[in-house]
Amino acid sequence: MAGIRLSGLASGIDTETMIKQLMQAERAPVDRLSQKKQTLTWQRDAYREMNRALLDFRTAASDMLLSKNYQSKTVTSSNPTALTVTASPAASAGSVTIDSIDQLASAASVTMVAASGKKSDATLEESGLFTKDADGKINVQINTFDATGKAVTETLKLDATQKISDLTAAINGKTSLGMNAVFNDLTGKLVLTKTSTGNLNPAGANISIVDASDNTAKVNSQDSTFGREGQNAKYTIGGQQLEQTTNTFTQNGLTITLNNVSTTATTINTTLDTQKNFDAIKNFVDKYNDVIDKMNKKVREEKYRDYQPLTDAQRKELSEDEVKKWEEKAMSGVLKNDSYLQDGLNQFRSAISSKIDTGYSYTSGTDTIQLQYMSQIGITSTSDFRDGGKLKIDETKLKKMLEEQP
Structure with a gap:
């Protein structure tokens, strides 16, 4: 009958177990390759973690080249x-x-008055501010000066049927004018004010408005009634x-x-600001110690050789919590005694303790002292070998050097 398995019932031999064991033996090389691949993946991830820490430290080191960290x-x-x-x-x-x-300092401005009762939604022709030309255009010439004192002239062309609000928008949209235009519906006044303060044209008006349709001068910032000169x-x-x-x-x-x-x-x-300068250096030293600590933990991390990466079959036989605990052991020590990290640590220690040719000297009493070692400004390695080359700061000495030799 279909679906019925005897599993050695007739012969007395457990063929199912035998087949399973044979398959396991055949899969052993594949499982070993899979485990090796997983170990390499964990190593790659651990290297990436170290690279990120070293990149952050390099950025911090670059910041320490800036004088602001010593002369705030x-x-x-x-x-x-x-x-x-x-x-x-x-x-x-x-x-x-x-x-x-x-x-x-104050900004120059000019004021123009529209026809009585006209608001921002009135047409330019109705406003009486400017005349229209034969083509039905309003031509507004604005002469002014930029923040550097350079002369600027812009001529705005609008249809006479456009609104006063369109004119203010056109003026505000011309960034070269450096000017803010506002029309007040209550007073009926159009006010143009420079965004830059100061007397930008000592030889004359900072702002002048010309009706370019008939070449008529309308107003300028030297006008005692409708103008205000920048000062x-x-x-x-x-x-x-x-x-x-x-x-x-x-x-x-x-x-x-x-x-x-x-x-x-x-x-x-x-x-x-001695405290701020001190804090900048202390923050750098803290970052340095954090990197050293991470590298030391990786190279010293215990390796559990009896805990290999789980195969798919083994993972299915364990609970989620058991898998997590197993992999914590299996992942531990993937960079133990890693030569790259060991070399990096040795180079850090050498750089910190080596002589620095600064070319800088200072006088202390009657002595001239060449500044050549970090220990001279109060930064040294800790005496505890278990720290693996971490730094410590003599706060009193460093602050004294910051005050006397910033």
């Missing part, structure tokens, strides 16, 4: 209401006094008045923002 400054203003300030690493330690803030920020240091086109400017590594006119002297004090 702290700066204060005695009168933050009058001015605020930040310092770059290029700023010199010391103090400077601004005797007074005489004038803040520079003015401040006095040591009896000398200085000017800037903006209220925020950089001077000798200090970025100063003038907030209000003031007749009271404001003192700016700049000091070396």
